[in-house]
Amino acid sequence: MTTPSSSAHHGAAHRATAPARDGDMSLVNIAARQRMLSQRLVLQTVLAAGGSTKHLEAARSALQLFRDSQQRLQSTPEHLDSAAAQTIRAVYTGPQGVGPMIDAFVQQADRTLELAERRSPRTEEALSTLVDSTDPVLEALNKATSAFDQITRARSDSMMRELSAIVASIQTVAREAKVVSFNAQVMAARAGQHGREFAVVANVLSGITHEIDGLSLQAVSLAGRSRAAA
Template identity: 65%
Template sequence: MAARQRMLSQRMILQTVLASQGHPTQLAAARQSLALFTTSQQKLRQTGRELAPDLAQIILKAYEGPQGAGPTVDAFIQQISATLDQIERQDRRMPDTLAQLVDRTDQVLDALNRATTAFDQITSAQSQAMMRELTGIVNSIQTVAREAKVVSFNAQVMAARAGQHGREFAVVANVLSGITAEIDGLSLKAISLTGRK
């Protein structure tokens, strides 16, 4: 969503410039883009409050820290809104306000890039945590599969010793052996997904 904000910011500036040149549909489009941008920005900030404390700190720093994107983006939202109001009222000060808005484009993009980087860090950290958890699950499955193989082998030995009376027991032991082979295959697939060799 943070990356989408960069695109939306550029779209709003283009729509605002076109609206200032007398394209009435662009004024409505710019207001619609501004509403979407503002809502997305609120959701991005809210996301930081919904994360684990260590990850929330990354978002807090990105938005509220000394070089935080939050104040820059908030000022951009206010400036776009004020410019659109001036266009609608045909205010004579609008060209100056529009020029200031366009001049601020790089600053806003830099702020949105910092926010995107913060969310990329979180995504990477969450992905790594999920891979560690998946690796632990695969290891547990492999442990159970090894134990099931031992049980299956012992059951086959006992069935062979029991001779004629152990035939039904041998069937169960063979089924268990087949299940453990399937578990091994699934474990290997899971291991390849986690990037382990």
């Protein structure tokens, strides 16, 4: 009999081991996860072929997750710029594309699980074919992961260049504002009593330029850390 405490423990364990949703992951992480999923799928299928209902269900779950993730990865070109989209299409559907290899792996896994579920005598042969495809499909998934990593790095570099340009523009404006502030303070001093209100405005402008300097330095530091972590 299942006790409330054991049910709670099982639920916590399930949450701890449940895979992250695709929406919570970057494309390069999803592509990298496909390699792990392919290995999990093969292992669970091997165990399912031995008659384990539990591992049959686990293999089905891994296969569905693999399919869903792969569909998202292959639909990525719809959301990329033309150069990046061309890179991903070439990886999957070009002359040396990995798409057919990955599709064949999925179909073989599905076929093997169907045979295992029916306890067919052809299960062992199908399983052997699936296991033999492990290394080739890993190479295919590695190639796809490299392509997504290349695109991610290119995007990051582009964003860093844009950020650097924005910071440079801000610093230019800040320098010009300092000159205006200094001139305004000089003119206010010359105006004496009549320039007091003008002096207040000049001082406020001077304070703003100092804040801009601080923010631009923070942006430069952030850009440097992001580039180093890439």
